[in-house]
């Protein structure tokens with residue numbers, strides 16, 4: 001489709017959860033609320049329009065074994081796109097996916113550089129594996145390479161201990177997070193366990209991924225400091241299988257993973273109820289397939305988060321948190337159109353009628 005075609009999106013345009021309009025136009029790839037004059041070639045799209053979905057924890061260019069070739073990364077990005085995910089926060093990737101920025105037909109990506117992990121304390125082939133004395137230098141480098149985020153691995157199995165354990169001494173993360181902030185980057189960390197969380201939050205971390213270890217005494221700390229969580233419940237669903245696989249060698253770890261799994265919905269709902277910002281993230285690209293943002297939003301509702309809040313966690317609130325526009329006048333026309341009101345039933349998200357990216361109907 002050429003840029004000269006004007007799209008007329010009509011029905012219900014959900015600019016915000018309460019800000020609903022009847023129509024918008026897409027002119028030269030941008031959103032307008034003024035009917036264009038003297039244009040003949042107008043294509044109509046009807047339904048309930050939302051800003052393009054956000055997957056705030058996704059990995060493009062990565063699979064279960066590490067970096068993948070460009071054609072595989074492209075397929076991953078297309079799968080997300082066709083499911084309505086038009087903005088991705090890439091939570092760590094060993095491959096250089098900058099070429100995607102030049103592709104108008106692929107989702108927009110906010111990168112966190114490459115994961116930074118403790119030596120032999122993460123999935124092989126994913127991370128820079130380093131010791132604490134090198135943390136500050138690596139964080140500074142990834143802060144410069146990324147798009148405003150840095151990703152740490154905050155805890156992982158300690159094979160000598162046979163259980164999850166924190167990866168970094170307090171002083172090292174304090175200095176590293178301060179350095180990231182000085183360079184204008186936010187910091188997030190992969191954390192499954194309980195005991196890694198307090199040091200990271202008190203050191204000024206901005207977000208925690210998974211956060212299955214959140215407990216009653218830690219939740220108020222997250223809430224008072226405004227530290228967001230991205231629970232990735234579709235990924236936490238794999239914990240029992242992981243536990244089964246490691247139960248013989250690491251029984252304590254396996255039991256711990258099962259406990260975290262069993263209380264996952266309570267953890268997420270208690271955090272939400274206390275005012276902790278919660279966002280949709282799928283963890284696609286490691287072991288999970290792409291295109292699961294709708295499934296994760298549905299999981300947040302299962303956990304007890306109100307449907308409109310779960311919707312906002314992948315649309316309005318998520319975009320605002322990441323500093324990207326939604327359906328504002330003049331913004332790039334990245335939107336998804338549904339047959340029914342997704343506020344009334346979160347399952348509507350799973351079946352987009354039309355996906356519009358940079359003003360083009362792409363799916």
Ligand SMILES: [Zn+2]
Nearest residue numbers: 057091283286
């Ligand atoms: Zn991840």
